[in-house]
Amino acid sequence: MSRLLFFLLMFCIFFSACQDDDVNNDPCNFDFDQKAMFKNMAENIIIPNYQLLQEKVRLLDESAIAFTNDPNPQSIATLRDAFANAYIQWQVAAQHDFGPAEEVLLHNSLNNFPTNVEEINANLTNNNYDFNEPNPESYDRGFPALDYLLFGIATSEEDLLAMLSENETTNPYHLYIKAITSDILGRVNHTYEAWLNGYQTSFIENTGTADGTALSLIINSFNENYEAIKREKLGTPAGIGSSGFANPTKTEAFFSGLSVDLAVTAIKAAENYYLGRHGDANGLGLDDYVNEAKIGNLDVTIQSNFTEAINNVQNLGSPLSDFVDSNQDEVVAAYASANKQLISIKTDMPTALCVAITYQDNISDSD
Amino acid sequence: MNENKLTLLQHRFINQSVEISPLITFRIIFGLLMFYGVLRFFQKNWVEKIYIEPNFFFKYYGFEWVEHLSLNGIYALYSIVGITSILICIGLFYRLACIAFFFSFSYLQLIDATNYLNHYYLVCLLAFLLIFLPANRAFSIDTLLNPALKKTHIPAWTINILILQLTIVYTCAGIAKLNPDWLFRAMPMCVWLPEHTALPILGYFFQFKWVAYLFSWIGAFYDLTIAFFLMLKTTRLFAYCLVIIFHVMTSILFNIGLFPMIMMSCTLIFFDAKVHNRLLGLIGYKKKDTSIFNNSVNVKRFLQPLLVCFILIQLLLPFRHWLYPGNVLWTEEGYRFSWRVMLVEKSGIATFKIKDKISGRTTEADNRKYLTKFQEKQMSIQPDFILQFAHFLEKEFKSKYQMKDPIIKVDARVALNGRLSKPFIDPSVDLTEIEDNFLPKKWILK
Numbered sequence: 001m002s003r004l005l006f007f008l009l010m011f012c013i014f015f016s017a018c019q020d021d022d023v024n025n026d027p028c029n030f031d032f033d034q035k036a037m038f039k040n041m042a043e044n045i046i047i048p049n050y051q052l053l054q055e056k057v058r059l060l061d062e063s064a065i066a067f068t069n070d071p072n073p074q075s076i077a078t079l080r081d082a083f084a085n086a087y088i089q090w091q092v093a094a095q096h097d098f099g100p101a102e103e104v105l106l107h108n109s110l111n112n113f114p115t116n117v118e119e120i121n122a123n124l125t126n127n128n129y130d131f132n133e134p135n136p137e138s139y140d141r142g143f144p145a146l147d148y149l150l151f152g153i154a155t156s157e158e159d160l161l162a163m164l165s166e167n168e169t170t171n172p173y174h175l176y177i178k179a180i181t182s183d184i185l186g187r188v189n190h191t192y193e194a195w196l197n198g199y200q201t202s203f204i205e206n207t208g209t210a211d212g213t214a215l216s217l218i219i220n221s222f223n224e225n226y227e228a229i230k231r232e233k234l235g236t237p238a239g240i241g242s243s244g245f246a247n248p249t250k251t252e253a254f255f256s257g258l259s260v261d262l263a264v265t266a267i268k269a270a271e272n273y274y275l276g277r278h279g280d281a282n283g284l285g286l287d288d289y290v291n292e293a294k295i296g297n298l299d300v301t302i303q304s305n306f307t308e309a310i311n312n313v314q315n316l317g318s319p320l321s322d323f324v325d326s327n328q329d330e331v332v333a334a335y336a337s338a339n340k341q342l343i344s345i346k347t348d349m350p351t352a353l354c355v356a357i358t359y360q361d362n363i364s365d366s367d
Numbered sequence: 368m369n370e371n372k373l374t375l376l377q378h379r380f381i382n383q384s385v386e387i388s389p390l391i392t393f394r395i396i397f398g399l400l401m402f403y404g405v406l407r408f409f410q411k412n413w414v415e416k417i418y419i420e421p422n423f424f425f426k427y428y429g430f431e432w433v434e435h436l437s438l439n440g441i442y443a444l445y446s447i448v449g450i451t452s453i454l455i456c457i458g459l460f461y462r463l464a465c466i467a468f469f470f471s472f473s474y475l476q477l478i479d480a481t482n483y484l485n486h487y488y489l490v491c492l493l494a495f496l497l498i499f500l501p502a503n504r505a506f507s508i509d510t511l512l513n514p515a516l517k518k519t520h521i522p523a524w525t526i527n528i529l530i531l532q533l534t535i536v537y538t539c540a541g542i543a544k545l546n547p548d549w550l551f552r553a554m555p556m557c558v559w560l561p562e563h564t565a566l567p568i569l570g571y572f573f574q575f576k577w578v579a580y581l582f583s584w585i586g587a588f589y590d591l592t593i594a595f596f597l598m599l600k601t602t603r604l605f606a607y608c609l610v611i612i613f614h615v616m617t618s619i620l621f622n623i624g625l626f627p628m629i630m631m632s633c634t635l636i637f638f639d640a641k642v643h644n645r646l647l648g649l650i651g652y653k654k655k656d657t658s659i660f661n662n663s664v665n666v667k668r669f670l671q672p673l674l675v676c677f678i679l680i681q682l683l684l685p686f687r688h689w690l691y692p693g694n695v696l697w698t699e700e701g702y703r704f705s706w707r708v709m710l711v712e713k714s715g716i717a718t719f720k721i722k723d724k725i726s727g728r729t730t731e732a733d734n735r736k737y738l739t740k741f742q743e744k745q746m747s748i749q750p751d752f753i754l755q756f757a758h759f760l761e762k763e764f765k766s767k768y769q770m771k772d773p774i775i776k777v778d779a780r781v782a783l784n785g786r787l788s789k790p791f792i793d794p795s796v797d798l799t800e801i802e803d804n805f806l807p808k809k810w811i812l813k
Binding site: 026027028029208209210211231235240241242243244245295296298339342343346347348350351352354355356 | 552553554555557558559561562563564565576579712714715716718723726728729730731732733768780781782784785786787788
């Protein structure tokens with residue numbers, strides 16, 4: 001009887017064993033210095049990213065005040081420059097959307113697009129808007145709103161300058177612009193200062209692979225950000241979700257036409273973050289972690305995906321809203337290259353690093 | 368085996384009259400546990416998240432007709448589950464309560480297959496069995512109201528069928544663990560255990576790979592043998608201690624809800640009546656001196672084939688995956704209702720492309736528009752869900768976007784147990800042309 005049972009067991013094992021194929025037979029067996037990577041990321045990437053962002057949004061806020069005090073072509077030009085610089089720097093910092101940034105809804109407050117022009121116009125008419133009310137569904141604030149106010153409220157440049165310049169003391173545009181820039185500044189200040197005052201330390205110490213550890217925060221926000229790059233910056237304009245009908249008006253920074261620069265900056269920032277690279281130095285990053293896991297050529301794939309995506313997006317013409325009308329296929333190709341990367345970083349990378357995919361919000365029990 | 372022996376066996380396991388107390392304990396604890404389960408469900412606000420938030424619900428094969436209910440409907444159904452749990456516990460309107468519990472609990476599970484859990488399935492099965500068991504024939508309100516119902520002894524099958532059910536659960540879970548990923552790669556234990564390195568004392572060990580192997584092998588051995596050690600009188604107490612240790616451990620380590628409590632309390636049924644008499648004595652149960660045994664609670668004629676079928680299904684269903692080609696962990700054909708617990712760490716991405724045959728234009732669906740994050744996660748790794756969702760998209764695009772004849776294909780990739788992702792579904796197959804059935808799904812890439 002017991003011999004029969006033994007054979008039955010062996011049979012079961014081999015029955016399933018013979019269906020297996022070549023795999024990494026020793027998964028999750030690696031020793032990686034997480035703390036060193038978190039330290040490099042915090043000290044050399046995340047905090048400097050926020051520091052620079054704070055500088056740029058402070059300049060933006062100052063330029064907004066200077067402009068409203070004395071609207072003239074020069075001060076408007078300065079404000080627009082400050083806007084472009086801050087918006088570009090935001091692309092670099094957007095991927096750290098956890099901890100302090102999450103507390104102040106940084107991403108949703110700074111860059112929900114496409115701009116809801118009707119809502120902004122209503123806000124302007126009623127002179128009624130409160131950005132302190134947390135509303136992640138609002139598309140009337142942050143950079144996209146500035147994009148509209150500084151570049152889109154009139155069709156011709158002269159009209160626009162006239163609108164922004166007139167009626168200096170009670171011009172509703174002035175109040176709205178200042179409200180936005182100070183809102184942005186406030187949230188960025190909070191985030192940056194929180195990182196300096198304690199969060200940095202707890203972040204570096206927060207080792208492990210469970211939900212809520214620094215690693216899962218990094219991977220989660222990294223993926224969410226890349227997903228937004230793919231879908232919002234490229235996919236929607238290219239008409240991916242609309243039967244191939246392009247949506248030029250739904251591009252990021254539609255009015256200023258910065259779209260392509262913003263997208264390239266965002267992907268390059270993701271690449272640097274992944275590599276742990278800052279300036280010319282290449283510190284410990286996710287690439288080193290992935291290589292430690294010794295699983296296929298994952299790191300090579302991810303790196304070449306980055307290169308491909310950057311090339312494809314760089315080659316898009318500016319402004320994207322015009323370009324997508326004439327060269328839609330190229331935008332679709334850029335989308336496809338971003339999409340390809342998502343498989344590697346969202347499915348393969350967590351698998352390689354032996355992180356359970358819990359970031360997708362497990363509500364119920366499992367078994 | 369000669370006829371004599373067979374009759375002896377039949378007598379011993381089926382007809383022999385035994386004391387009722389194990390069944391009483393089972394009834395009381397089952398009722399209490401289920402009541403606690405309902406409270407826990409409310410307290411975690413899962414009703415809204417699971418039943419109200421989604422716009423689309425995945426169905427079990429053959430149960431596509433199950434309608435999802437309004438918020439009030441769900442609360443009403445859960446209230447029925449809660450009230451009948453108490454009725455079962457105190458043994459009032461017992462049979463009616465069991466029937467109502469079984470149907471309302473099962474209906475709630477059938478609404479969205481996304482939330483399939485083996486232990487909810489087990490609850491359904493136990494509730495079904497309780498309908499036919501005389502668990503209210505002593506120490507119950509029913510017997511207070513109608514003393515004629517009172518019994519001190521019942522036929523052995525009424526207890527043994529529960530023992531058999533639990534034995535099937537454990538043993539099948541053990542057999543399912545005899546796969547190379549579990550045994551020789553310690554998967555998914557080596558992903559899950561290191562998540563708990565923060566635990567005092569034990570946590571320290573979870574960083575070592577050999578601990579994951581140890582847990583895997585002990586887990587498999589435990590599942591394969593525990594029921595048999597519980598059956599033997601000499602090892603029973605020791606085995607029950609292991610049950611406690613094992614399930615307390617799993618409840619600390621894994622997010623498995625009621626399961627540990629269900630198993631720890633249900634396995635009490637393995638103990639003989641003496642233990643239960645003493646246990647129930649603590650809450651006022653008195654063993655009657657005069658035995659009342661009545662064959663009316665013996666297996667009724669119409670019940671016999673029903674219960675035999677039930678047992679046969681329970682014995683065969685967990686092994687139906689042998690009828691399908693490929694690895695069940697990958698294809699998930701025959702995965703559910705088979706006591707496959709904690710076997711996979713799986714993630715995937717499924718991108719649906721909807722092509723209008725007439726205009727030739729293609730749209731990519733935004734899954735998040737229709738599914739919750741949890742549903743999307745479950746959908747992307749289960750072929751029948753992928754098919755259901757494709758059919759949903761077909762309807763959606765026909766009605767909302769006036770597409771006459773959409774072609775729907777999917778780019779799906781899945782990473783299983785620490786391997787890099789691989790293509791999961793044949794990307795050239797038009798899913799609108801495929802109907803779900805029990806035949807092997809040829810469109811799953813092996």
